[in-house]
Amino acid sequence: MISRPKSYLFTLLLTAGLGYPAVAQDVPEGLQEDQCVVCHTDLEALPENFVFDNVHMRPRMSCAGCHGGDRTTDDEEIAHAGDFVGVPTAEAIPSFCGSCHSDINYMRQFQPSASTDQVSQYFTSAHGQALRQGDENVATCISCHTSHATLPASDGRSSVHPFNVPDMCNGCHGDAALMAEYGFRTNQYGDFVESVHGTALLERQDIGAPACNDCHGNHGAMPPGIQSIENVCGMCHVNNAEFFESTPMAVAFAEEGLHACEECHGIHDVAKTFDDMVGVGDESVCTMCHDEGDRGYEVADSIHAQLVMLKSVQDSAQVLLERVQNIGMDDVEISYSLRDANESLIQARTAVHSFEPEKTGELTDKGVESARAAMAMANEEIEGFRFRRFGFGIATLFITVLTVALFFKIREIESSRAS
Amino acid sequence: MAESRRKFLNILIGGGIVGWLASVLYPVVSFLKPPALPEANVSALKVGPVADFAAGSSRIVKFGRTPVLLVRLDSGDFRAFAATCTHLDCTVQYRTDKKDIWCACHNGIYDLMGRNVSGPPPRPLEQFVATEIEGEIVVSRLEA
Numbered sequence: 001m002i003s004r005p006k007s008y009l010f011t012l013l014l015t016a017g018l019g020y021p022a023v024a025q026d027v028p029e030g031l032q033e034d035q036c037v038v039c040h041t042d043l044e045a046l047p048e049n050f051v052f053d054n055v056h057m058r059p060r061m062s063c064a065g066c067h068g069g070d071r072t073t074d075d076e077e078i079a080h081a082g083d084f085v086g087v088p089t090a091e092a093i094p095s096f097c098g099s100c101h102s103d104i105n106y107m108r109q110f111q112p113s114a115s116t117d118q119v120s121q122y123f124t125s126a127h128g129q130a131l132r133q134g135d136e137n138v139a140t141c142i143s144c145h146t147s148h149a150t151l152p153a154s155d156g157r158s159s160v161h162p163f164n165v166p167d168m169c170n171g172c173h174g175d176a177a178l179m180a181e182y183g184f185r186t187n188q189y190g191d192f193v194e195s196v197h198g199t200a201l202l203e204r205q206d207i208g209a210p211a212c213n214d215c216h217g218n219h220g221a222m223p224p225g226i227q228s229i230e231n232v233c234g235m236c237h238v239n240n241a242e243f244f245e246s247t248p249m250a251v252a253f254a255e256e257g258l259h260a261c262e263e264c265h266g267i268h269d270v271a272k273t274f275d276d277m278v279g280v281g282d283e284s285v286c287t288m289c290h291d292e293g294d295r296g297y298e299v300a301d302s303i304h305a306q307l308v309m310l311k312s313v314q315d316s317a318q319v320l321l322e323r324v325q326n327i328g329m330d331d332v333e334i335s336y337s338l339r340d341a342n343e344s345l346i347q348a349r350t351a352v353h354s355f356e357p358e359k360t361g362e363l364t365d366k367g368v369e370s371a372r373a374a375m376a377m378a379n380e381e382i383e384g385f386r387f388r389r390f391g392f393g394i395a396t397l398f399i400t401v402l403t404v405a406l407f408f409k410i411r412e413i414e415s416s417r418a419s
Numbered sequence: 420m421a422e423s424r425r426k427f428l429n430i431l432i433g434g435g436i437v438g439w440l441a442s443v444l445y446p447v448v449s450f451l452k453p454p455a456l457p458e459a460n461v462s463a464l465k466v467g468p469v470a471d472f473a474a475g476s477s478r479i480v481k482f483g484r485t486p487v488l489l490v491r492l493d494s495g496d497f498r499a500f501a502a503t504c505t506h507l508d509c510t511v512q513y514r515t516d517k518k519d520i521w522c523a524c525h526n527g528i529y530d531l532m533g534r535n536v537s538g539p540p541p542r543p544l545e546q547f548v549a550t551e552i553e554g555e556i557v558v559s560r561l562e563a
Contacts (some may be wrong), residue, residue: 208541402435
């Protein structure tokens with residue numbers, strides 16, 4: 001139970017958080033009998049960032065559902081007496097939220113399939129473990145979900161909507177002063193927004209792209225370890241992970257304590273891949289470990305050559321396809337064939353993670369064959385166009401000759417009539 | 420002189436008429452002869468008699484420029500989706516054993532409603548309509 005001075009302090013804190021210009025008539029239907037809502041709206045003393053759409057603002061839940069007290073009276077002292085809790089301490093928050101969210105019988109009234117292990121997961125996380133050790137600066141439930149603007153993750157306004165998660169995590173992880181206490185870097189967000197994942201999620205608004213929680217977990221957030229990183233990436237990049245796992249390289253990486261995917265692709269700054277990442281050129285990641293003369297160097301060089309070969313034939317076929325399209329000839333079958341070539345290229349790029357030139361070569365050969373078939377069809381169409389153009393020229397010539405001849409014939413007939 | 424000029428003119432006129440007829444008739448004959456390939460912009464595509472599709476089977480048909488995956492479910496119902504994976508445009512396929520739609524490029528998986536359920540695909544497959552008309556299956560675009 002909270003002491004009276006603390007209760008006044010709470011009221012003061014609430015009034016200090018002015019800024020929500022709500023008035024009595026703003027109280028939504030269903031909450032008009034709820035005296036906590038009515039008084040705090042009248043007094044314009046709703047908490048900062050409070051929204052009425054908050055999932056907890058429903059009859060028999062609302063403020064008293066979390067803070068306790070008596071929602072039926074407008075007497076401030078009575079309302080704030082009994083089991084009233086003002087501002088819970090960080091340490092108390094998981095059990096505060098867990099009193100409902102860990103109770104399956106209670107939660108299934110709202111969501112029959114609701115999971116109720118968030119609090120137990122939380123205490124396995126880096127945040128939860130630090131909180132257990134008395135660190136009250138770490139994230140608790142409200143750090144991510146907010147106190148009074150708690151919305152479903154599917155709601156674009158929610159702090160935990162995928163588009164908002166990176167910014168939300170960066171609220172703490174981008175705070176240099178706070179992170180300095182833990183010896184953590186603060187460049188994760190900057191790296192992420194520039195990465196292929198960040199660009200897809202934040203610029204293209206592609207909900208399928210990962211946010212922080214997709215790799216680190218939600219309530220049980222932890223940095224992925226050496227053992228798990230390829231499984232984490234493998235949740236989406238399934239084939240790449242499977243290929244890699246079956247190679248001797250996976251064993252060597254584990255022995256050396258190297259993070260599988262991360263060593264070549266980076267962590268938060270994962271860039272869009274390109275063919276020159278493989279091979280022995282300046283931009284190759286293979287040469288970070290392999291030197292001229294070793295088997296890995298040769299493998300990298302030959303896989304790169306295969307990819308470059310297919311890409312170059314594919315590009316030539318693409319140029320011809322564009323010509324066919326420009327001259328208005330039939331491009332359907334050419335497009336299908338080129339599509340097959342592109343598919344082979346995509347599969348070969350994935351098969352790079354097998355580090356077997358035989359495997360990648362099989363795919364690139366198939367792709368080259370499709371691209372060459374596309375080129376042959378395109379050339380046939382271009383030839384057909386030339387034939388039509390030539391035919392049109394000949395037809396025009398015939399018509400011109402016919403017109404001129406008719407002109408002279410008419411003149412001849414007229415002159416023979418005159419004579 | 421006049422005789423040879425007349426003869427020359429007659430040859431020119433005759434040749435001109437033959438050439439003109441050829442240039443008119445060639446496109447007419449080409450038009451009447453069915454083209455080797457179907458027209459690119461199709462609104463509906465007849466893909467064959469219902470009896471040709473066993474339950475639990477699938478076929479990729481060319482709907483103009485779009486490959487369409489036609490699946491006959493075990494229940495006998497037909498479903499059709501654009502066979503283009505929403506990740507990187509590879510062609511997806513129906514897996515009879517696993518009862519799902521799969522993209523071999525990156526192991527993307529869709530359910531039999533075309534919804535992306537695992538792997539990298541960010542969106543569901545575009546839906547098409549497969550209708551039985553007088554014993555034939557006709558695939559058409561889903562009206563907005």
